[in-house]
Amino acid sequence: MERVIGAPGSASFRGFRRVVSAANESRQWADDLNDVELSRAAREALISPGRGAVVEPTAELLAVLRTAALRALGQEPFDEQLLAACALAAGNAVEMDTGEGKTLAGALAAAAFVVAGRRVHVLSVNDYLAERDAAWMRPLFELLGIRVGWVGQHTPPSTRAEMYRCDVVYAPVSEVGYDVLRDRFATAEADRVHPVLDVAIVDEADAVMIDEAMSPLVLAGTSPDTPGDFTLANALVQELDIDVHYVVDADQATVSLTDAGLDLLENRLGGVNLYDAAHTATLTRLNLALHARVLVRRDVDYLVVDDAIKLINAARGRVAHQQRWPDGLHAAVEAKEQLTVSSPGIVLDTVTVQDLLRRYLTLSGMSGTVVVVAEELAEFYSLRSGRVERRLPNQRVDAPQRVLLDDHARMDAVMVEIRERHREGQPVLVGTQSVAQSEQYATVLAEAGIDAQVLNARNDSREAAVIAAAGGFGAVTISTQMSGRGTDIRLGGVDEHGHRAVAASGAWRCCRLAGIRPAVSMRNCAAVQAGRAIPARLSRS
Structure with missing residues (x-):
């Protein structure tokens, strides 16, 4: 089903399937265009007027976007991705399972908005994903004559202003929020970066729009x-x-x-x-x-x-x-x-994530877990939510959780699981709750003669290299939440060994996070509840 029947805030995407089917019929026409003609065709393709500030891509535009993605990225969007792009451009929250191609669907929707004369922010949960997705989708945007940039924590002010002038900007939601706050205090026009809050496509929408909705972004001074x-x-x-x-x-x-x-x-x-x-x-x-x-x-x-x-x-x-x-x-x-x-810091100005997102003229979002928060998205953001079904059946095998007596029993159970899978050559990802716990597991594994790669906040500069190797034959990777939402670990040569095994060393505090799992086989999960958040706000000086 593409919506939850009768659920508050549910949306039907059935009408978009007709547009996608018509786009399939125009595929040959688009394939025959050269690069210059393809870019021109995207600009000239008629955009059906949507409700209010949203747009509804036509079959011709979808055909052009499909051909452009294949030509620029070597990836031809599936019908499900085109359907998701239509739903995003129409101002909906879209649920797609892990591995179904949300990144490309979001880029196609962003391109549709730009063709309609809009400015787009694709909001992620961290710098790594913003930089990765901007670089990944850049050839597609450049083929269509669309300027793309990205903003992260280390982006200097002069570069920020330049990036925000692009048609499409990838950025963590916190960075946009801090830039909005800093612009308020800037006394000179040259110090302002001017993020234009026109269209926002929110990746991992439930995490950003619900879990972090009331998290204040605080601009701090000194006392x-x-x-x-x-x-x-x-x-x-x-x-x-x-x-x-x-x-x-x-x-x-x-x-x-x-x-x-x-x-x-x-x-x-x-x-x-x-x-x-x-x-x-x-x-x-x-x-x-x-x-x-x-x-x-x-x-x-x-x-x-x-x-x-x-x-x-x-x-x-x-x-x-x-x-x-x-x-x-x-x-x-x-x-x-x-x-x-x-x-000590004092609060100069603050804005919540929810208030920031509400300032955008058009808002849409995507995640692997949207439908379960459809009522909240409708109440707080007036967003309707729907699900795009998987292209292929899910091959993942979910084992029952094991609740153990104490930390020592948990450690022993996870170690037994890792040794067994590692002996078979099966890549293993061990999810931990903290930097300290991830390093503790690495030490115990080293004593057992198993070389494990650790990914945590202490070595985040190695994230790309660790992720690239995590799907290899016999690889053991220990990670905190860093390898959770939005992180792709691609498998290589392990099908005969049962794909990747995932051992979670603790239970997620949010039940939705337990449903965000790899699109591969999962063997056993040892889980005990651990961890709590400290009651303090983050601020940027």
């Missing part, structure tokens, strides 16, 4: 607090004992001082009353220092790199470059690690 204040606060909280001087709530998200803890701190500070208005700032710093000591975990929530704190995005497993915790928490973590303490 007058001195670094020494946090150094003293860190020293004082080292004297506190759990369940005596402080308690941690059941979900490990909040830590609170007990009366005994408050008395001890007041005595160490010379008998002051920390609840007196004159000492409010001191109490705040002590609470932040305690939070940093107890709840913020090294190699899980952050890394220490070159004597600096690097935040790890909990949902994506990647370093959040140039981002810091505001409201003094970042300085408290620096004091905890005995680093040079920087001035």
Whole structure:
């Protein structure tokens, strides 16, 4: 089915099949065009007027796009990809299974918008995917005379302005948000980069539009607090004992001082009353220092790199470059690690992901798990959702989850699974919950004589190389969430060994993530619940 019958926010894509069928009949006409004629035909192809700010590609345009993709990329779009492109251009959220070609479908939809005179942002979840997809689809866009660029965390301001002038821009949603915020504070026109919020095609739409909807993108400045204040606060909280001087709530998200803890701190500070208005700032710093000591975990929530704190995005497993915790928490973590303490950040401006996306004139999205959030997409973004069925039957075999007693039992079970699959030459991907856990598995495997490649926030510069080798014969790859959404691991010469085995060393907190699995056979999955997010906002200075 191409929609969920009767579900709120459901959409039918049945009408687009007629356009795709007509495009098949025009294939020979498009194939006979040379490159110049093909580009001209794309510009001249009539665009059927859609509802409001959306467009509906004609059969002639789809035929041109299909031929252009084959000629530029060596990939001929399947009917399902053309159907998805039509649905995206018409302003829908589209569900396509893993491996069914969302990247190409999104590029075809972007090209259709540009032909209609629009400016398009294809929004991804990270820099790696933005850069990869822009480079991958560039030959297609250039053949059609469409300018394409990409923006990432390390893109300099002068280049950003140039990229945003392109017809199609690939970028993480956070980068566009920070550029919008920075433009508000720019005093000179030359300092503004002007991201045009016209059309957004959101990749991994459920993650960006629902899971991160209320995540604030915060532009931070500095406060007058001195670094020494946090150094003293860190020293004082080292004297506190759990369940005596402080308690941690059941979900490990909040830590609170007990009366005994408050008395001890007041005595160490010379008998002051920390609840007196004159000492409010001191109490705040002590609470932040305690939070940093107890709840913020090294190699899980952050890394220490070159004597600096690097935040790890909990949902994506990647370093959040140039981002810091505001409201003094970042300085408290620096004091905890005995680093040079920087001035604590203060909030200058903020925008949520949801508010940012609502500013686009036209919005569409794609993911492997859209239909289950169709009601939310309809409520918050007025988007209708539908599913494009698989081209071929799913060959994946899902084994039941195994819930084990403790971490040691989990480690033993995963190790048995890895050894068995590795002995058969089957490539294995081990999913872990943190940098620390991924490195622990790598150490144990090395002791067992198994060479494993590790992909985590500490070595994200090697991501492309690790991913390229992960599908090879006998490969063992250990990864955090970095190899989750949107990452393609291509198999090579392993069919006779049962494709790739995936062992997940923990249960996903979001049930939808458990459904995002490789389009290959999956053997056993050992799972126990682990991990929690710290209650702090990310900010960009």
